[in-house]
Amino acid sequence: xxxxxxxxRDAIMQRRSIKKFNGQPVExxxxxxxxxxxxxxxxxxxxxxxxxxxxxxxxIVDLHHLLRDLTIPKWQELSSEDxxxxxxxxxxxxxxxxxxxxEDARQKERLEDYAAASTFIQNIQLLAxxxxxxxxxxxxxxxxxxxxxxxxxxxPGERVIAMLQVGYFDEVPKGRERKQAAEIVTVFGE
Ligand SMILES: Cc1cc2nc3c(=O)[nH]c(=O)nc-3n(C[C@H](O)[C@H](O)[C@H](O)COP(=O)(O)O)c2cc1C
Numbered sequence: 095x096x097x098x099x100x101x102x103r104d105a106i107m108q109r110r111s112i113k114k115f116n117g118q119p120v121e122x123x124x125x126x127x128x129x130x131x132x133x134x135x136x137x138x139x140x141x142x143x144x145x146x147x148x149x150x151x152x153x154i155v156d157l158h159h160l161l162r163d164l165t166i167p168k169w170q171e172l173s174s175e176d177x178x179x180x181x182x183x184x185x186x187x188x189x190x191x192x193x194x195x196x197e198d199a200r201q202k203e204r205l206e207d208y209a210a211a212s213t214f215i216q217n218i219q220l221l222a223x224x225x226x227x228x229x230x231x232x233x234x235x236x237x238x239x240x241x242x243x244x245x246x247x248x249x250p251g252e253r254v255i256a257m258l259q260v261g262y263f264d265e266v267p268k269g270r271e272r273k274q275a276a277e278i279v280t281v282f283g284e
Pocket of ligand 1: 109110111112113230231232233234269270
């Protein structure tokens with residue numbers, strides 16, 4: 095608590111998805127501390143329907159190789175310069191957290207679990223922001239690729255719902271305008 099810098103309101107309003115990281119690594123212990131707090135997200139029945147696979151230490155190099163193989167099929171044909179350029183979207187983040195949820199056979203529970211995991215992810219993003227760590231929730235198609243699932247040891251009945259790239263940044267992008275409450279609210283009965 096004493097470490098908190100931002101108010102909840104400021105964290106929600108000031109957080110932006112960071113898509114340009116500066117390459118500074120994120121310490122594993124910072125990521126773990128963020129996750130330790132983020133688990134206080136609402137979730138029905140206290141199912142805590144989430145687990146994560148993280149990479150932010152020396153293991154990140156193997157992850158880069160996996161992402162390269164999955165997303166740049168003919169990478170061997172590129173010059174090392176071109177490859178490095180194309181890989182920057184993967185190599186500049188200082189860490190990764192892949193969020194895995196159970197896929198309950200019951201639709202209500204499955205939706206609840208996805209919703210709960212989404213609040214958990216938002217918690218991670220806000221808590222990271224409070225520590226000066228940016229993040230972006232990404233949903234690239236390869237999250238469902240069998241090769242990717244195998245590399246992360248994702249089990250049948252589980253789904254990877256998010257690639258969270260985390261890291262440090264030099265610039266905060268400008269947020270897009272949001273609709274005001276008056277534009278999205280109707281009063282019951284009117
Ligand atoms: C479920 C979900 C999936 C997203 N997937 C991507 C993505 O694949 N690539 C990406 O660049 N941003 C992705 N984003 C981030 C959004 O682009 C970003 O939240 C949006 O532009 C609003 O910007 P802000 O987060 O800075 O307010 C995703 C966000 C959510 C909630």
